[in-house]
Amino acid sequence: MVLADLGKRINTAVNSALSNTQDDYATTVDVMLKTIVTALLESDVNIKLVSKLRTNLRTKLLDAKTGSKSTSNAQTKKLIQKTVFDELCDLVDCKAEQSFQPKKKKTNIIMFVGLQGSGKTTSCTKLAVYYSRRGFKVGLVCADTFRAGAFDQLKQNAIKAHIPFYGSYVETDPVKVAAEGIARFKKEKFEVIIVDTSGRHHQEQALFQEMIEISAVVKPNQTIMVLDASIGQAAEQQSKAFKDSADFGAILLTKMDGHAKGGGAISAVAATNTPIIFIGTGEHIHDLEKFSPKSFISKLLGIGDIESLLEQFQTVSNTEDTKATMENIQQGKFTLLDFKKQMQTIMKMGPLSNIAQMIPGMGNMMSQIGEEETSQKMKKMVYVLDSMTKEELESDSRIFIDQPSRLVRVARGSGTSVFEVEMILMQQQMMARMAQSTKAAQGGVGAGGMPRIPGMPNMPGMPKMTPQMMQQAQQRLRANPGLMSNMQNMLGGRGGFPGAGGMPDMNEMMKMMQDPQMQQMAKQFGMGV
Numbered sequence: 341m342v343l344a345d346l347g348k349r350i351n352t353a354v355n356s357a358l359s360n361t362q363d364d365y366a367t368t369v370d371v372m373l374k375t376i377v378t379a380l381l382e383s384d385v386n387i388k389l390v391s392k393l394r395t396n397l398r399t400k401l402l403d404a405k406t407g408s409k410s411t412s413n414a415q416t417k418k419l420i421q422k423t424v425f426d427e428l429c430d431l432v433d434c435k436a437e438q439s440f441q442p443k444k445k446k447t448n449i450i451m452f453v454g455l456q457g458s459g460k461t462t463s464c465t466k467l468a469v470y471y472s473r474r475g476f477k478v479g480l481v482c483a484d485t486f487r488a489g490a491f492d493q494l495k496q497n498a499i500k501a502h503i504p505f506y507g508s509y510v511e512t513d514p515v516k517v518a519a520e521g522i523a524r525f526k527k528e529k530f531e532v533i534i535v536d537t538s539g540r541h542h543q544e545q546a547l548f549q550e551m552i553e554i555s556a557v558v559k560p561n562q563t564i565m566v567l568d569a570s571i572g573q574a575a576e577q578q579s580k581a582f583k584d585s586a587d588f589g590a591i592l593l594t595k596m597d598g599h600a601k602g603g604g605a606i607s608a609v610a611a612t613n614t615p616i617i618f619i620g621t622g623e624h625i626h627d628l629e630k631f632s633p634k635s636f637i638s639k640l641l642g643i644g645d646i647e648s649l650l651e652q653f654q655t656v657s658n659t660e661d662t663k664a665t666m667e668n669i670q671q672g673k674f675t676l677l678d679f680k681k682q683m684q685t686i687m688k689m690g691p692l693s694n695i696a697q698m699i700p701g702m703g704n705m706m707s708q709i710g711e712e713e714t715s716q717k718m719k720k721m722v723y724v725l726d727s728m729t730k731e732e733l734e735s736d737s738r739i740f741i742d743q744p745s746r747l748v749r750v751a752r753g754s755g756t757s758v759f760e761v762e763m764i765l766m767q768q769q770m771m772a773r774m775a776q777s778t779k780a781a782q783g784g785v786g787a788g789g790m791p792r793i794p795g796m797p798n799m800p801g802m803p804k805m806t807p808q809m810m811q812q813a814q815q816r817l818r819a820n821p822g823l824m825s826n827m828q829n830m831l832g833g834r835g836g837f838p839g840a841g842g843m844p845d846m847n848e849m850m851k852m853m854q855d856p857q858m859q860q861m862a863k864q865f866g867m868g869v
């Protein structure tokens with residue numbers, strides 16, 4: 341899981357600030373900043389960058405509050421969440437121009453460089469699979485003649501991934517092998533040719549010298565430097581040296597899974613204005629994510645990331661299904677059927693840990709209960725969706741409110757409880773809200789791309805609950821610890837980013853229960869409140 345602890349600590353700091361009614365605003369901001377700063381420093385983020393982030397956050401939060409005297413509590417919360425989100429994005433944003441994109445029906449040559457063991461060969465194959473899944477004809481060339489066994493490694497990876505490859509056991513000149521491989525693939529009209537070069541033990545002049553020599557022959561459209569994220573802020577020096585010798589280059593950061601220092605590496609590279617184009621998030625062939633600051637921070641904070649989910653989706657799903665879901669999302673819709681297709685596709689995507697982070701609530705669930713149990717839960721979700729009729733799947737789930745007997749039928753059919761069915765409906769509703777905010781953002785209305793998910797759907801025409809009913813609901817929920825823990829399990833527990841699409845923790849859940857729409861929906865669904 342990518343930097344799970346850092347995300348949790350930042351969430352906790354923001355959540356405490358949002359619920360702090362004791363201190364004045366400036367003190368609350370300072371307490372929150374202290375925790376965020378400590379968490380970032382412990383993740384090896386450079387002290388200068390952290391200090392800049394602290395100053396920016398403080399100034400923005402205090403100025404905005406002074407600027408508008410009559411801000412409501414809800415506005416203050418939004419301000420804090422959005423400002424923290426934006427500043428964290430800024431920290432990992434290299435602000436470089438959009439990097440090279442391969443073009444169909446053309447020869448696109450991509451050359452990989454990097455230190456030994458950084459994950460270069462693995463990443464070459466991952467990228468080959470990435471483009472191959474997007475319809476490109478891709479070939480791999482092994483120009484690493486330095487390390488014995490390098491060609492065998494690439495060959496094994498390529499065979500496993502069904503990618504054509506070229507290399508030599510006898511030729512010792514990497515430039516020659518690269519030239520031959522490219523000539524061969526060009527002749528056969530390959531569209532993306534990926535050249536793996538040899539690594540070195542240290543950041544040596546020899547590495548860059550060889551890169552320049554091979555470069556002169558293969559004339560790559562893009563040179564990608566592979567950097568191991570576990571080196572943390574030391575990545576800055578390598579990234580700088582690389583930028584100086586290959587200004588047309590981009591960075592692929594590997595081993596972002598399970599390394600607390602990943603945040604340090606990303607921010608360090610970003611500070612050198614070298615574009616980070618992908619991150620490696622595991623050893624599996626699909627563990628490669630396109631890097632974008634907003635997606636990265638969204639996942640870090642457990643907000644969920646519908647854009648990356650769709651991007652991943654395209655690699656494994658049936659294109660017709662993806663197209664239909666994309667069209668729905670563009671129209672601000674996200675039906676149960678879209679949800680079902682997503683779940684089915686996700687089940688095909690290998691390790692769930694990376695995918696889970698893109699779905700609101702699932703990332704937290706993953707960190708708490710582990711891969712195996714998450715997989716079981718996801719399977720259950722598919723059983724529930726499988727038990728729905730076509731009419732139900734194509735609906736916006738309101739049909740279950742109008743006819744609650746449907747809930748009972750689906751629960752029986754899927755071997756689950758009514759409560760579990762209700763929770764899936766809630767998750768689909770959260771995704772639907774994300775789709776709505778995506779549409780709003782496309783129309784220029786959204787708030788800096790931050791999905792605004794207050795947790796519950798906006799259901800027009802619903803009668804309002806009376807304050808007495810609200811109170812009763814809260815009392816019933818408090819008096820029923822079983823229901824509480826059930827909800828907590830289903831929702832993935834603590835650590836969400838309230839109001840920003842993350843699944844809420846129980847405090848947040850209690851606050852949500854005060855929301856008339858939530859209360860009405862809970863009541864309509866017969867959730868024991």
Ligand SMILES: Nc1nc2c(ncn2[C@@H]2O[C@H](COP(=O)(O)OP(=O)(O)OP(=O)(O)O)[C@@H](O)[C@H]2O)c(=O)[nH]1
Pocket residue numbers: 454455456457458459460461462463484487490538539540594595596597619620621622623627
């Ligand atoms: N956890 C994790 N492991 C990775 C990732 N990328 C690569 N690895 C592992 O890192 C190790 C080194 O990867 P290689 O691809 O052999 O590294 P290399 O840079 O080609 O090494 P040389 O050929 O010696 O220069 C392997 O065990 C990979 O499985 C990643 O994103 N996450």
